[in-house]
Amino acid sequence: MLRRERVEELLGGGVRVEHVSDLGSSHAWTLHRAALSDGREIFVKAAFDQPGVFAAEAAGLRWLAEGRGTSGPPPPVPEVLADDERMLVLPWLPSVAPGAEAAERFGRELAAMHTSAPAPGAYGAPWDGFIADLPLDNTVVEGQWPRWYAERRLEPFLRRARRSLTSADVGLVERVIEEIDVLAGPPEPPSRIHGDLWSGNVLWTDGRCMLIDPAAHAGHRETDLAMLELFGAPHLDRVLAAYDEAAPLADGWRERVPLHQLHPLLVHVALFGEGYRARTVEAARAALAIAH
Incomplete structure (x- = not known):
C-alpha cells in the first residue's frame, strides 16, 4: 500500500494526497495514480527494497531533460516531481x-x-x-x-x-x-x-x-x-x-x-x-x- 504521508513529505508545500488508485505492479515495485489537494494528478512508483533503481531513473529523466540547448522543443520526458530510495513521483500523463x-x-x-x-x-x-x-x-x-x-x-x-x-x-x-x-x-x-x-x-x-x-x-x-x-x-x-x-x-x-x-x-x-x-x-x- 502506498504511504500517503511519505508522498506528501516528498512533494512539500502543504499538498495532501486525497485519493489513490493502485495500478498493480511491475518487477519489484508497485504502481499508483493519486489525486492531490491542489488539483494535480500524479503517478507514483513505490518499492520496499530496490535500492538505486529510482535514483537511476530520476537521474536519467533529469539528464535527458537537460539535452535541449538554447532552442528547439523540450525533450519528450516527464518532469521528476520527487524521488527517494523507495519512491518516484511523476506527473500523471x-x-x-x-x-x-x-x-x-x-x-x-x-x-x-x-x-x-x-x-x-x-x-x-x-x-x-x-x-x-x-x-x-x-x-x-x-x-x-x-x-x-x-x-x-x-x-x-x-x-x-x-x-x-x-x-x-x-x-x-x-x-x-x-x-x-x-x-x-x-x-x-x-x-x-x-x-x-x-x-x-x-x-x-x-x-x-x-x-x-x-x-x-x-x-x-x-x-x-x-x-x-x-x-x-x-x-x-x-x-x-x-x-x-x-x-x-x-x-x-x-x-x-x-x-x-x-x-x-x-x-x-x-x-x-x-x-x-x-x-x-x-x-x-x-x-x-x-x-x-
Whole structure:
C-alpha cells in the first residue's frame, strides 16, 4: 500500500494526497495514480527494497531533460516531481490513441534529443544504471562506442543469459563481441539516449509522445531506434522517416538494427529464460552477416 504521508513529505508545500488508485505492479515495485489537494494528478512508483533503481531513473529523466540547448522543443520526458530510495513521483500523463501526426513529432523530438547540446563527452553515465531491475554497468569511457557496448552491455548479459543458451549460441554472441569493431559501422559521437526504448516505454499523450522508464546513458543513437523496432511501435515508419529527415542516419543503419537489439534480447533471456533464445540467436547471426 502506498504511504500517503511519505508522498506528501516528498512533494512539500502543504499538498495532501486525497485519493489513490493502485495500478498493480511491475518487477519489484508497485504502481499508483493519486489525486492531490491542489488539483494535480500524479503517478507514483513505490518499492520496499530496490535500492538505486529510482535514483537511476530520476537521474536519467533529469539528464535527458537537460539535452535541449538554447532552442528547439523540450525533450519528450516527464518532469521528476520527487524521488527517494523507495519512491518516484511523476506527473500523471493521460494516454491517447497513437496518431500519425504525433508519431512524426516524436521522430523529430527524438532526433533533437539525440543531437542536442550540450552533447555528452563520453559513453556511459555518472550513475549506476538499471534495466528493469537488473544492474547496468554505466562506467564512463572516452574511447569508441563498439568496445564500450561489447564490454558494458553484451559481455555482462551474455554471462547472465548463458544458462538458457546452448554452447553454440554463446559462441555466436562471442563472435559478435570479437568482431564488434567491424560490425558497428562508422563512428558516432555519444548521444543522450533513453536506453530501453521499446514501445511500452513510449506513452502517447496529448499531441505528442513522452518517454518513460529510461535506462538513460550516453550511447549510440541507433540503439533507441533499434529498440523501437524490437517489439513493434505504432506508426514506426513515420517516426523513422521524421527522425531521418531531422537528423540523417549513417548508411547501413538498418542492417545494424540486430546488433543494437542483441543487448535487450540478452536482457530478456536473463529475465525470462529460453522463450527469447531463438530471437537472440537470430539477432546474433544477422549482426554477423554484415561482415560476411
